[in-house]
Amino acid sequence: MEGRRGVSVTESQYPARWWHMLDDGRMQCDLCPRDCRLHEGQRGLCFVRMRKGEQMLLTTYGRSSGFCVDPIEKKPLNQFYPGSSVLSFGTAGCNLACKFCQNWDISKSRDMASLADAASPEVIAQAAQGLGCKSVAFTYNDPVIFAEYAMDVADACHAVGVQTVAVTAGYMHDAPRREFYAKMDAANVDLKAFTDEFYVKLTGAHLAPVLDTLKYLKHETGVWFEITTLLIPGKNDSDAELEAMCTWIAQELGPDVPLHFSAFHPDWKMTDVEATPAATLTRARAIALGHGLHYVYTGNVRDTEGGTTFCPRCANALIVRDGYNILNYRVGDDGRCLECGGAIAGRYQHFDQAFGSRRIPVRLAAPAS
Secondary structure (H helix, E strand, O other), rough: OOOOOOOOOOOOEEEEEEEEEOOOOOOOEOOOOOOOOOOOOEEOOOEEEEEOOOOOEEEEOOOEOOEEEEEEEOOOOHHHHHHOOEEEEEOOOOOOOOOOOOHHHHHOOOHHHHOOOEOHHHHHHHHHHHHOEEEEEEOOOOOOHHHHHHHHHHHHHHHHHOOOEEEEOOOOOHHHHHHOOOOOEEEEOOOOOOHHHHHHHHHHHHHHHHHHHHHHHHHOOOEEEEEEEEEOOOOOOOOOHHHHHHHHHHHHHHOOOOOOEEEEOOOOOOOOOOHHHHHHHHHHHHHHHHOOOOEEEOOOOOOOHOOEEEOOOOOEEEEEEEEOOOEEEOEOOOOOEOOOOOOOEEOOOOOOOOOOOOEEEEOOOOOOO
16 A cells, blocks of 8 residues: 555554553553454454453654744744754554544554655664754654654664653543653643543543652653643633632642633634634633733634743843744743743743744655555
């Protein structure tokens, strides 16, 4: 089978982890709270983990929907080496069933032809290093479902001084979560809403495991993480829900975890819902700031103030952004405000210039002959 760009693509037969046999002969996947129970030849809801005999297989190990160099702010991560570039890639499938998915052509793919590229962990790490990328991001679809591949890529990246980023819904069991995040330097976690009703009806999942992931990241790891919530009109954008969510973040995670409110656009199975008005994002940001959160951003809209990092101590604008472009940068190499010396949460390095709003597709596999 050939992928979309002429690369020969076949399913991998990589031995997967995190499963056990049940008394009734079925095999249970223990990677995420879905706990898929499989007969011979069956696949989990994610589509990419399947049973073959007495083994669980990951069918997308070493396969990718494509590689691209992006600004780190696109993940979005605004306080993880701001202005740096990141080599991004994903595979196929997802363990959630979001009716509003913005990457549905990848996450809902049931065809290996959607995987247009392939690369070993070492090739990816060397490519990132050669391209001058500070990090590699597992994104487009959730890396939880290709955890074995992502973890091996992370090891290869760390061996050459490249950092790793997971862009995820955080829907994962505790044991694999601990092993997975031991390999990650940063994460952006989608907190899709703050009611279980939303999760059940619109994602086919539950809220509690996501909150567990956020608490785990904050209190038991050194992983830098930021949160993104896609605001969908009439679904998760009420003042009451935003108040509850921001109260929980402030109490359970503290004021220094950045929060991104992003605008929804009609897609996948929710084309009948209007796009998020910019005023909704501004309102949500005001609520979050009112609960004492220090770093609150707006996304998918043109909003300079909503894209700016402010010092929580002196209130000066330190990193002024226009989209993915940085217009002004006033944070020292040590992560301190150049105006008052206050500490700015995040990860920082010497800043010369930003990668900007470029998007550079990269092919790592040779085309099929």
